[in-house]
Amino acid sequence: xxxxxxxxxxxxxxxxxAVMDILxxxxxxxxxxxxxxxxxxxxxxxxxxxxxTGLLLVTKQVFKSFLDYFSNxxxxxxxxxxxxxxxxxxxxxxxxxxxxxxYFAELKRKRLLRKNxxxxxxxxxxxxxxxLFALKNSISDHQFKQLRADHLRYKNSxxxxxxxxxxxxxxxxxxx
Amino acid sequence: xxxxxxxxxxLMVLFHSVKDExxxxxxxxxxxxxxxxxxxxxxxxxxxxxxxxxxVELEHEISLLKIRHDSELLMFKTKCNQDVKDYExxxxxxxxxxxxxxxxxxxxxxxxxxxIHHHAKFLLNxxxxxxxxxxxxKYEMQLxxxxxxxxxxxxxxxxxxxxxxxxxxxxxxxxxx
Numbered sequence: 001x002x003x004x005x006x007x008x009x010x011x012x013x014x015x016x017x018a019v020m021d022i023l024x025x026x027x028x029x030x031x032x033x034x035x036x037x038x039x040x041x042x043x044x045x046x047x048x049x050x051x052x053t054g055l056l057l058v059t060k061q062v063f064k065s066f067l068d069y070f071s072n073x074x075x076x077x078x079x080x081x082x083x084x085x086x087x088x089x090x091x092x093x094x095x096x097x098x099x100x101x102x103y104f105a106e107l108k109r110k111r112l113l114r115k116n117x118x119x120x121x122x123x124x125x126x127x128x129x130x131x132l133f134a135l136k137n138s139i140s141d142h143q144f145k146q147l148r149a150d151h152l153r154y155k156n157s158x159x160x161x162x163x164x165x166x167x168x169x170x171x172x173x174x175x176x
Numbered sequence: 177x178x179x180x181x182x183x184x185x186x187l188m189v190l191f192h193s194v195k196d197e198x199x200x201x202x203x204x205x206x207x208x209x210x211x212x213x214x215x216x217x218x219x220x221x222x223x224x225x226x227x228x229x230x231x232v233e234l235e236h237e238i239s240l241l242k243i244r245h246d247s248e249l250l251m252f253k254t255k256c257n258q259d260v261k262d263y264e265x266x267x268x269x270x271x272x273x274x275x276x277x278x279x280x281x282x283x284x285x286x287x288x289x290x291x292i293h294h295h296a297k298f299l300l301n302x303x304x305x306x307x308x309x310x311x312x313x314k315y316e317m318q319l320x321x322x323x324x325x326x327x328x329x330x331x332x333x334x335x336x337x338x339x340x341x342x343x344x345x346x347x348x349x350x351x352x353x
């Protein structure tokens with residue numbers, strides 16, 4: 001309805017401008033000057049009506065959305081979505097906590113293993129040292145220095161496998 | 177002027193007739209419109225009630241889930257702590273194994289005792305760190321076989337049933353790997 005009225009106003013404005021043009025062409029003196037403001041006001045009224053209607057509609061929509069947002073239905077729907085998301089978070093948190101417990105247990109185990117390895121490395125190193133010094137007089141200086149250097153190198157790098165091989169080497173030298 | 181007046185009055189008549197028609201239609205369909213509005217309100221209320229019920233159910237499920245998770249986490253933590261304690265005991269028992277080998281074989285070179293201990297620890301760590309269940313069982317069997325062989329060799333040596341000065345079977349197992 002409002003659109004029809006504003007279109008009618010625009011049409012009336014166009015008609016007024018057309019009549020004004022004809023009057024100017026016919027060289028009639030006063031009337032064009034009277035028709036010009038009429039045409040302009042009709043044009044502005046048409047557009048103004050459309051604009052105001054649009055603004056009112058937008059305001060009405062915004063207000064309606066605002067009321068809908070706080071309506072019972074949407075509040076409960078939002079609550080439901082919140083609870084569903086909370087459920088997913090709780091499940092994810094459970095897996096993360098499990099991973100955390102596994103990580104700390106593994107850390108404790110590795111600490112125990114490192115402590116045990118250090119203890120055995122010390123014992124092994126002491127034994128190798130004793131055997132090496134017992135062998136000192138039976139081997140050349142160069143060989144002794146080489147074996148001692150190997151011993152210190154493997155001890156510093158905490159390489160148990162290499163120390164075991166060195167011990168086996170010393171044992172075989174002792175036997176020969 | 178008369179033409180414009182006629183034109184304007186015809187326009188007004190048209191305007192009023194449109195309005196009358198609209199009013200007539202509204203009157204005719206008033207019952208249906210009311211029925212539709214009523215049905216819409218009922219449907220919305222039913223949906224709201226359903227959503228409310230579902231949210232209450234979900235909240236209940238969440239509280240049950242929390243309780244279940246808390247108890248599972250506690251059990252899992254206890255299990256992990258127990259596993260770490262078991263591992264510590266395994267390491268201590270391997271230390272005792274080394275001492276018993278050194279005690280059983282009087283002239284055993286220390287290198288051999290250390291090698292046996294190191295190999296046992298290697299098998300233990302393989303078993304503990306394996307992620308695949310099948311592999312884990314395989315390493316566990318290897319460790320059990322190794323420990324059994326060590327004990328058997330020590331027992332035979334102590335009983336004097338063998339003249340060998342070294343735990344030969346144990347060393348064979350180490351060389352196989």
